[in-house]
Amino acid sequence: MPEVSKMKKPDVKVVLLGDMNVGKTSLLHRYTERKFKDTISTVGGAFFLKQWGPYNISIWDTAGREQFHGLGSMYCRGAAAVILTYDVTNWQSLAELEERFLSLTDTANHDCIYAVVGNKADLTDPNAQLYQDSNVAPEDQTECEEERPEPQVLSACPTPPASPASLSGSVLHKQVAPEDAVAFYGRILRYKGLDEKSSLPAEKMCFETSAKTGYNVDTLFEALFDLVLPSILRKRNENQESPTVDLEECRGASNKRARSSCC
């Protein structure tokens, strides 16, 4: 069997977690492709490699559906940052983070950082609604005017859609206030047994974003990348200091020894 080729080895892993329909895939799309486009419910998980300066950061977009919930801890294993995403118009989406998703992060690195992100801010916040992503080509703007696509293509959805279908421009009732997110962040630290004073402050780690308009999206990802940089550098150092000789090539060759076809 041929050696499986590895892609560029990622230096660090960032994972997006959150209930279905909060917009994890859209956030990632907005950041990587600078567009807001139709997404379908993510199956299993998806993966994006971001070249950030000299570093490769892998961003894992996980599936929010209950069905794939079991995969979460595996995706979180070794993560340097976890983005816990909720929908500002849906109180339950925040509650789910605490009930279902927080425990998935047990497998993440010990020094993993956590961001709490309220997406769909455009639906409640006029600032976010009027925000113009300066990096967007004009034609994409028109696309944004279209109705928000509701990613509920699969009829086998175990939970009802997180937010009711809404026309662009109508301001929905905001169910989750920033203070709620901050309080949740405090509870994350407590869950992790971290001291609030020595951890990153809540105001730095709680964001409200809009994948639709791009509001705060770059800010979120770039702030996180800056914060995981020490983690990257440490990992690179460790690799350099490792006394192990990489015998990948030799072992690859010895693979077939037992099955040499000289019969």
Added chain:
Amino acid sequence: MSVKAFELVPAVERDLLMGDKARINIECIECCGKHLYMGTNDCFIHHFLLDEVTSSKGKLSYSVQKLLHKYLGLKKPVAELRAASALERLIVLCDGIVFLVDMVTLETVPSAAGGGAKIRGVTAFCINENPVNGDPFCVEMGVLSSKRRTVQIYMVYEDRVQLVKEVTTPEQPCAVSLDGYFLCLALATQYMILNYNTGASQDLFPYNSEERRPIVKRIGREEFLLAGPGGLGMFANAEGVSQRAPVNWSESVIGAAVCFPYVVALDESFITIHSMLDQQLKQTLSFRDGHILQDFEGKVILASTKAVYVLVPLPLERQIQDLLASHRVEEALILTEGAQRNIPKDKFQILHKRILQQAGFIQFGQLQFQEAKEHFRKGQLDVRELISLYPLLLPASSSFTRCHPPLHEFADLNHLAQGDQEKVLRCKKFLISYLGEVRSTEVANGCREDVDTALLKLYAEQDHDSLLDLLASDNACLLADSVPWLEKYQKYFALGLLYHYNGQDSAALQLWIRVVDGELQDSTRSDLYEYIVDFLYSCSNLDLVWKYADWALQKNPTIGVHIFTKRPASKDQSQLNPDDVITYLGKHSQALLLYLEHLVLERRTQKEKFHTHLAVLYLERVLSLMSKKPTDEEQLTRARERLQALLRESNLYRVQFLLGKMENCEELLLERATLHGKLEEHDKALHILVHKLRDFPSAEAFCTWASCSQDSAYRQQLFHLLLGVYLDGNQTATGGGAGDLEMAAVDLLNRHGEVFDAVRVLRMLPEGWSLQLLRPFLGRAIRASMHACRTSQIALGLSHSENLQLLHDRLKERKKPIFVSEKKGCHLCHNTFSEPDVVSLPGGVPVHTHCVAQRVRDSPTKRQLTNSSNHT
């Protein structure tokens, strides 16, 4: 969306296996090189020889030869078969028992004396393809037993199996895979990784083994493929981390394998093929009653209950070409780059480049120029491939032929654009920008001429501004090819530049002259004539200068003469000899004048010949203007001013010669006066000025001018001479004229009083003149003499004080006071002193003043006096 990545080729047909026995089913298969083993539900092992046959059309098929079949005697289906080729053994699982069978004879291997060759109560086993133990004559095997929650590790030898390790698991395991020390297990409710050496375990993710058959498939070093919830194909490595995104299978998947870069999976009715590179479903093959999917040394073999098939991958290149053919550029590139590891490096580079180039052309055809450019750049496209799409752009002499097989499907640009002129234009603009970017890079190495010539043609055709920049800078445009093209688009100026760049200045000039003369039309430069003149004055080829100067001078002498005047001074042969130029300019009087002015006035050439020549030309012009009727006073004045200025300022021309020329000319008196002045014949000059011209200011100005470089005595003399002329004239003249001269004399005195010697003047003046008349002069004279007197007094006083100061200083230097008293005697006469005035001799000896005077008078030298003037 589909790619044809694999082809399903039948290997063992049903009748070969079981003939007409309907109830026989295939239970398991094993393939080892050409040997195919098959276990059936009636407890038989069949042995086939599988040969690949490639038909003349390149179609692959298999010829199968049945070697042997053997009944195992257990009446149960053969559950699993694994070959250990180094041991020449087949490991068989049948009826919960693992035992060994000879690969060739299919006979069961009897137990050796030391240990058993059978393991009982086995549900599943796996072979470690990447064992830590390096012994080539044993095989490591992981065994799941039906009763205990354990995994046992056995070493399999030729005639025995040996238990080496046993690890317990939290639940009953139902599937296993092994790599190094790592066991990847499917338990009842979850998958996990277990290190049998350290006992460390890592949970992967939960699933339900009752709902679905688990799949645990080693796909590479420390990496496994697992069937996850929702029909996902999940990747996990030994650390329990997923490094690839999952692929989305159907819920009922039976078997899976990796055939890089694809994940192949089998369900009840289809074979699905996903790419590991982008997780997309690439191909679906219908396959009924699928039962087994396994890969053996890279060969994927499938079996239904009755027949065996091989899933043959199509050559990667063909897959990529298929993708490109359907314009799926991104996928083709991902596939190419993903396959990097499977292809030798040099071969990969060639393939990758070619794919990039093809991708670039596809995008070019879709007018996605930005992307196309990027791919051309990365693929190091021979830029001529692109140029050759544009008809006629490559030079006729170019040796280029398009690459074969072709990189694209276009015959040329017209074919690509299908007559859409706007498209053609956009393509041309793209090529302009692309060539502009690459021409100075290594991309253009070896075909610089083709690139520059193509660029020139495009610029000319598109009327692009950069045409001139291209030609004015370093370029490799081919002359022969460019000439007709530039002529076609009437870019004659540009063509001239090209001639010039190729050292054919003469051709360039001829062409430009035709444009200036209106024979050819090219509006590139409205100031082409001036350009030609500039070109000629900087031209180092003197023959050309001589040849075309005539044309330029005829066109416009004033500008044309710049050919000679603006020529930068240099010391090489291209320097023109001024004498030659003057001779040459003989017929162009105006230009000649300008040239001489340039030599004399600007370059300040100190040569009598030029100065005289210029003066004569000035004079001739004045004379000719004077002779014209009616006279243009303004012009005449200007001409005379020039002449006068030259006559005044130059000292080099031949004065007598010029004087001779204007001897009879009564109108040029001022000039004649100047000439006399040059000859120092000041009386003659003044005579002319005063008596003939009666131009008293000029006379004064003459005196000032003639004496300007002389001392004041000379000046005084000159002014006295003028005064004399005035006064003499006053005596000889009569009437009003006399009064004029008198006034002139008075004015002269009053104005230039300081020059005159007042005493001499007073003696000269007639008695009868009133004081009032001369008041300014006299006043100034008196004041001046007073001033002189007082100034000298001040100077005297200052000298005195300076002298005293010096004496004081000197005394201070000596420090010692000299005492004089009535009791002391003079050393010379020995009398006492009666008054304070004494003279001190060297050594501070006081003596009487008169004694010293006496002594000095007597001494042969007066040296002592100078030293002894110290008074107290």
